[in-house]
Amino acid sequence: MKSIDLNCDMGESFGSYSIGADDAVMPHITSANIACGWHAGDPSVMERTVRMAVEHGVKSGAHPGYLDPMGFGRRFMELSCEELRNAIVYQVGALRGFCSAAGTSISHVKPHGALYNNAMVDETVARGIAEGVARIDASLPVFVLAGVKGQNMARICRENGLRVVREAFPDRAYTPEGNLAPRTMAGAVKTDPSEIADRALRMAEEHRVLDINGDLIEIEAETLCLHGDTPEAATLVRSIRCTLETSGIIVKSV
Amino acid sequence: MKSIDLNCDMGESFGSYSIGADDAVMPHITSANIACGWHAGDPSVMERTVRMAVEHGVKSGAHPGYLDPMGFGRRFMELSCEELRNAIVYQVGALRGFCSAAGTSISHVKPHGALYNNAMVDETVARGIAEGVARIDASLPVFVLAGVKGQNMARICRENGLRVVREAFPDRAYTPEGNLAPRTMAGAVKTDPSEIADRALRMAEEHRVLDINGDLIEIEAETLCLHGDTPEAATLVRSIRCTLETSGIIVKSV
C-alpha cells in the first residue's frame, strides 16, 4: 500500500493578528509545520497550535525562519553558518518546549520562506540548518524540496546524520527538470481544486507530475505541502485528502 | 558539612553589544542564570555561554525575562497569566535546546529583573512563572527570594509541584523584616569586597545576616546571588568563594 504525508504551515498568527485557517485545516493534514516566533507566531499561538495538533493526531514539526516579522521571513538575510545553526537550535528548542508541555514530541523540521528557498541554493544556509538540527536532535527529519534543486540540501542533511523527507507541491507548476516554475510565470500556482487533487494523487501514486510542457516527469516525495492561508484552504485540503484515500493511498505522517 | 550554591546572571551580551565579565566570572560560580534572548542574550551568546558553563562544571539555568531588550527586562509589563506561562515555556525551551546541543541538561529557572521582582508581589506573575516551569519540566527548581517577601511565590511554586531554591544577596542591605532594602536607600548596595564576603559566609554558615540596624536576622538560603557586571566582579566572586571554602563551606550547585 502506498502512503503519503500531508503537511501545512500552521501557527503563523501573531498577537492580535490572525493569519490562516488553522482550525479548519488541521483536521485534514498529518504534519503541521509550526512557526517558532521569529518570522511569525508567538508563544501563545505556539501553545495553542501544538495543542490543536495533538487533539487531531497531527504531528508537530518546527517551522523556523529568519527573525524578520515585518517581512514574514520571506526576505533573505545574510547570516553566517554559525548564526543559522544557533537560530535553528533556538527555535526548535522553543517549539520542543511546547511539545513537552503538551505531552508530545517534536516530529520534524521544515525551514520557512526565504530560509527554505535559500537552503536549496546556498551551501552555507543548508549547512547552518543541518548542523542546528543535528545538534539539538539528530533524530529529527528535515523536509527538503524534492527534485534536483533539493539534492544539495539533502546531501548536506545526510552528511550531518539526518533523515531527509522530500517534499512536493501539488499546487505548483514544475519545469521539465523537476524544479518549481517561478511564481512570476503564468500558471505557476494552480487554483483549480480538482487539478490540484489530481496532481497530488499522481505524486503519491506514481511519483510523477505533469510538467509545464504537459509531459510526465518523475518526482519522488514522501510529503506534500498544502497551503492553508486562503479562505478555501480547508475545503481544498479535505478534498485532496478524500481523493487520495478514495484511491487507496494511506494518508499518514512520515 | 554546610554547603551553598553561588549563582550569577550570565549570557546577557547581545549581537555586537557586550555586557558582563562572563569569561572571568564563570570559573568561580556553581550556577549560571543564562539569558534566553528576550531581555538579553541571543542564540549565539546562549550557545557560547552554555558551552562555557559545561567546560567549568557550572550548572546552566534559564534566566527568562520580559520581551523588552530596550529596557533590559527591568520594566514591568502587564502580561496575563497565560501569556507569562507561555513566555516561560518558550524561553526555557530555547535554552534547553542549547543544553541538549551541548550534551548537558538544564538545571534551574530564575526569572530576571522586573519579572523576578514582580513575581514576589503579584500573584498572577508568580502563577504564570510556576505554571510555565511545571508544564515544560516539573523537575526544574525555581530560584525565589529568601525571606518573607518570597514566601508567596515559594508557596505557588510548591503548589505547582516545583522545588524552590531560596536565594539571598550578600551585597544587598536587608531590613529587620528580612527584605531587601530599596536600592534608593543609602548603603543599599554593598561594595566593600571583604564585607560582602563576610556576609556571604554568615549567610552560608549561620543562615543569618546583619540588617540595616546592625542586628542579626535569620535568612535561610540555598543559593547566593553574585553580580558579574562590574570590572571587579571576577575578583570579588573569587574572593567570596575563597572565603567560603577556607571556612569549610562546600560550594556546590543545589
Place this chain on the structure above:
Amino acid sequence: MKSIDLNCDMGESFGSYSIGADDAVMPHITSANIACGWHAGDPSVMERTVRMAVEHGVKSGAHPGYLDPMGFGRRFMELSCEELRNAIVYQVGALRGFCSAAGTSISHVKPHGALYNNAMVDETVARGIAEGVARIDASLPVFVLAGVKGQNMARICRENGLRVVREAFPDRAYTPEGNLAPRTMAGAVKTDPSEIADRALRMAEEHRVLDINGDLIEIEAETLCLHGDTPEAATLVRSIRCTLETSGIIVKSV
C-alpha cells in the same frame, strides 16, 4: 452651526498581517490616528495610510504606543517620564516624515491603547506624552478622554503649552460620573448601529449622553472616536456621519 470631528485608528496592519477596514472607513472620517510602527503599523503601511488620508481630505495624526507588537500596545509597560517623552518624539517624528513625503503636515497626536489609558490615571505617563509632543511640535493638539477622568491629562497638556481636544466614545457606556463603564460590564460596548448614531448625535448636538442609569449627563467633546476593526465598521461609520449631517451637524476636523 455645531461641528464635530470623527476620528478612527488606522494603519494598524503589519507586514503580511492585515487588520481593520481602512479602505472602507477612511472616506467617512475626518481624522485618522495612524499607528507609528511600535504597537502596530510599519513604514510601508504608514506611507500608504498617510497617502490614503490625503486622498480623502482626512487629517493625519500620530497614534504612538508602547513598543510591544505582540501585545498590540494594550499591555502597560513601566517607562520613565524621559523614556516616554523620547518614545513620543521618535514615533511622531517618524509619522511626520511620511506626512512630509506626502506633501501634508501632521495634525494631532492620540496615544494608543495602554498608553492612552494609563495617561489618564498616571501622572508620569501623562507628563511623558505631553513633554514629548511639546518638544517635537507644540502646535500639535493632543486627544484626551472627555470627562472627569481626562482632566488631569488635559491639565498637564495645557501646562506644556498644548491644545487639548476632548474625545468621547459613542459606542461605549458611560457611568453617572461621566467615565467609560469598564469593558467587563454587560452592555459596556454598544453594537446597535442606530443607538450608536443617536448617541453620537446627542454628543455632538447637546454635549450630553445617556449614562448606564438612563440619565442624561454632560460630556463635552470636540471629537468622537469610532472603531474601524469590525467588518461592519465602514457601514456604521458612514451611517453615523449621515445621521450627524442630516441633523445639521458639520463633520470636520478640529
Place this chain on the structure above:
Amino acid sequence: MKSIDLNCDMGESFGSYSIGADDAVMPHITSANIACGWHAGDPSVMERTVRMAVEHGVKSGAHPGYLDPMGFGRRFMELSCEELRNAIVYQVGALRGFCSAAGTSISHVKPHGALYNNAMVDETVARGIAEGVARIDASLPVFVLAGVKGQNMARICRENGLRVVREAFPDRAYTPEGNLAPRTMAGAVKTDPSEIADRALRMAEEHRVLDINGDLIEIEAETLCLHGDTPEAATLVRSIRCTLETSGIIVKSV
C-alpha cells in the same frame, strides 16, 4: 583654503548596552552620523546624542540601517525598493524629530553597514535610499563612497535631485582602482595613528592616497570617515584633526 569634514558614527548604544566613546569623540568631529533605532540606538540615546552634537557645534545626520539589532545592521537583508524607501523616511523622520526637539535641523544622511555597502553595488538598494531621502527632504545631502565604486550610487542620488558628499576612509587601504581593500586582506585596516593622520592630510590636501602598491592615486572626497568605537578613538580623532588644522586645512562640515 582647503577644507574637509570629519564624520563619525555616533549614538549606537542601546538600552543598557554601551558602544563607542561618543562623549570623548564628539568634540573633535564636524558631522555625527546618528543611529536611528533600527540597527542600533534607541530614542533616549538619539535624544542624548543630538543634544551632545548641538553642544559641540557638530552637525546631526541620520544613519539609517536595516532593522536587525542582533546583526548590528551588518547583515544584508533583501528589501524591495519600496520597503527601503519607506525605511529611510521612517528613520530619517524619527531622527528629525529629535533635531526639532533640540532646536536644530538634520544635516545629512549616511546609510549604515550592509545598507551602505550594498547601496554601492545594488541599484535597487541605491534607488530605495535615494528615493526615501528625496521624499522626506530633497535638500539633505547623502554620503557616498568616494571613487569608482560609489559612482553608481552618486548618479542615482543626483537623478533624484540630491546632493552627494563623497566620503573617504583614512584608516582603510585602497586598491589601485580606488576601491577599499577587503577587510580580509592583511593591512586592510590601518591602526598606526600617525599613518592615519598622514593619509587624512593627503586626502584633504592633495585629494590623493597611497594605494596598496605604494602608488599615489586620486581620491576626491569632501568628508573623511573616522571610527569611534575603540578606546583610543578619541585620541586618534583629535590627533587627525590637529594634523589637518596645523597644516592649514579648515575642518568644517559640508
